[in-house]
Amino acid sequence: MNNPTxxxxxxxxxxxxxxxxxxxxxxxxxxxxxxxxxxxxxxYHVPLAWVAFASFGLVAIxxxxxxxxxxxxxxxxxxxxAETGMVFCTLMIIAGSIWAKPIWGTWWTxxxxxxxxxxxxxxxxxxxxxxxxxxxxxxVARFGAVIxxxxxxxxxxxxxxxxxxxxxHPAVLVTKQGTHGLEDPRMVWTLLVSLTAFTLLxxxxxxxxxxxxxxxxxxxxxxxxxxxATVAASDPK
Amino acid sequence: MGAHFGYLFAAYSIIFVAxxxxxxFIWRRQAAxxxxxxxxxxxxxxxxxxxxxxxxxRPDA
Amino acid sequence: MRKDLRxxxxxxxxxxxxxxxxxxxxxxxxxxxxxxxxRSVDAAAGALWVxxxxxxxxxxxxxxxxxxxxxxxxxxxxxxxxxxxxxxAKLCAALIFMAVAEVGAVILxxxxxxxxxDASMARLAPILVLGAIGFSALATLLSAITGRxxxxxxxxxxxAVPIFVPALIAGVKASAAALAGAPFESMGDWLKIMxxxxxxxxxxxxxxxxxxxxxx
Numbered sequence: 001m002n003n004p005t006x007x008x009x010x011x012x013x014x015x016x017x018x019x020x021x022x023x024x025x026x027x028x029x030x031x032x033x034x035x036x037x038x039x040x041x042x043x044y045h046v047p048l049a050w051v052a053f054a055s056f057g058l059v060a061i062x063x064x065x066x067x068x069x070x071x072x073x074x075x076x077x078x079x080x081x082a083e084t085g086m087v088f089c090t091l092m093i094i095a096g097s098i099w100a101k102p103i104w105g106t107w108w109t110x111x112x113x114x115x116x117x118x119x120x121x122x123x124x125x126x127x128x129x130x131x132x133x134x135x136x137x138x139x140v141a142r143f144g145a146v147i148x149x150x151x152x153x154x155x156x157x158x159x160x161x162x163x164x165x166x167x168x169h170p171a172v173l174v175t176k177q178g179t180h181g182l183e184d185p186r187m188v189w190t191l192l193v194s195l196t197a198f199t200l201l202x203x204x205x206x207x208x209x210x211x212x213x214x215x216x217x218x219x220x221x222x223x224x225x226x227x228x229a230t231v232a233a234s235d236p237k
Numbered sequence: 238m239g240a241h242f243g244y245l246f247a248a249y250s251i252i253f254v255a256x257x258x259x260x261x262f263i264w265r266r267q268a269a270x271x272x273x274x275x276x277x278x279x280x281x282x283x284x285x286x287x288x289x290x291x292x293x294x295r296p297d298a
Numbered sequence: 299m300r301k302d303l304r305x306x307x308x309x310x311x312x313x314x315x316x317x318x319x320x321x322x323x324x325x326x327x328x329x330x331x332x333x334x335x336x337r338s339v340d341a342a343a344g345a346l347w348v349x350x351x352x353x354x355x356x357x358x359x360x361x362x363x364x365x366x367x368x369x370x371x372x373x374x375x376x377x378x379x380x381x382x383x384x385x386x387a388k389l390c391a392a393l394i395f396m397a398v399a400e401v402g403a404v405i406l407x408x409x410x411x412x413x414x415x416d417a418s419m420a421r422l423a424p425i426l427v428l429g430a431i432g433f434s435a436l437a438t439l440l441s442a443i444t445g446r447x448x449x450x451x452x453x454x455x456x457x458a459v460p461i462f463v464p465a466l467i468a469g470v471k472a473s474a475a476a477l478a479g480a481p482f483e484s485m486g487d488w489l490k491i492m493x494x495x496x497x498x499x500x501x502x503x504x505x506x507x508x509x510x511x512x513x514x
Binding site for chain 1 (some may be wrong): 388440441446448457460465499506
């Protein structure tokens, strides 16, 4: 994880794939016949959704491991995942909103998936606010782990309840007939490339933030020891 | 066809600008961490230069 | 476990504040919705749940503040009581507290929204009990976190409300149906969601509470 070569390699391949996906969206893939050109937002909206939800899953997994093993490493991972997840979740909502305006005629509607995403966004926003307002102590790390686990546990109930509540979001990937809505193979390729690009981007961000948080945790430990040593050294005795 | 190009362009611009801003944020965090590390190193060096004051606990590991 | 209750009953102050708050929330909603909508059961159910969430939040924060002032958490932790029992006790206290607030809120709702005290109240009761269990289970766990954090009083609603949303949706829908005179069978799905929420969060609180209060 801490190997700079891997990090740089990951950063460059992310950049290359992001540019490739951009090219494919704007020059290669045909837009949807019904929705028109605005449908091309789909190719970034879906990967953003995937990395956002993967991040939030990772927060919960890291939380479980932190409470189980008590190693600071898991807390640093969970914090990094929550932060990157929040970035991607925010972008997913913005991109989806811009897509919805020309297609549905409204920026926002209380559809089940939109509602579910917004609730997730609020939950992890709360998590980050707690982390930002508190010191970095093992106690706060446990709080973060507990909230991460509780929030993830809540997700299935949220999904069931909002689905009963209302739904208009298009099910592009799997329709009721069991087929997917991407009839042109170029659409599938474009989606696969952008999915890979965003997965790499996610891994890169996660690695960078995780490494930074690891460094910070180690440094605060070190600072404590130096302070102790300074007291010991200045003590005349 | 071109009627909704503004929406498409806005969506992709916002995504790329946000990614760029987050990279900047990570970069600034890194600079702050580096500065903090340098102060710690200086304090450690100051400690080891005074060996007469007994053996301080090893700050590494 | 008796400690919280005794404290509340002795002062009576926060119970009164709770009822006052419920009343104010209902009054604000009557004005906000306008006289025309005040006869609808949907509006009444919604207002009732808004009052409940506010009351629950106030109750959780006040219980914690009272404890912090008295240094009771330290005393409880030093006693041989294990964290899970402590959680169960605090949950019961929060539940009774909320039940009192709910009874008050329901009476005020009937008066303000021009409803009748009839058989629908009997169907409303179990829905409100399920809602109170879920909210108390969640708020007891989360207020133990926010009470140990700077600026935590503000954080409690920010953390609790989004997580409570599924029970809130189900509760409002089921309450509206109950007030409209629908039978229990018609709201089976909503009741199932509420029961699932309650089971999940009581279990989670019971298991996770030790990680929140332990190791101080």
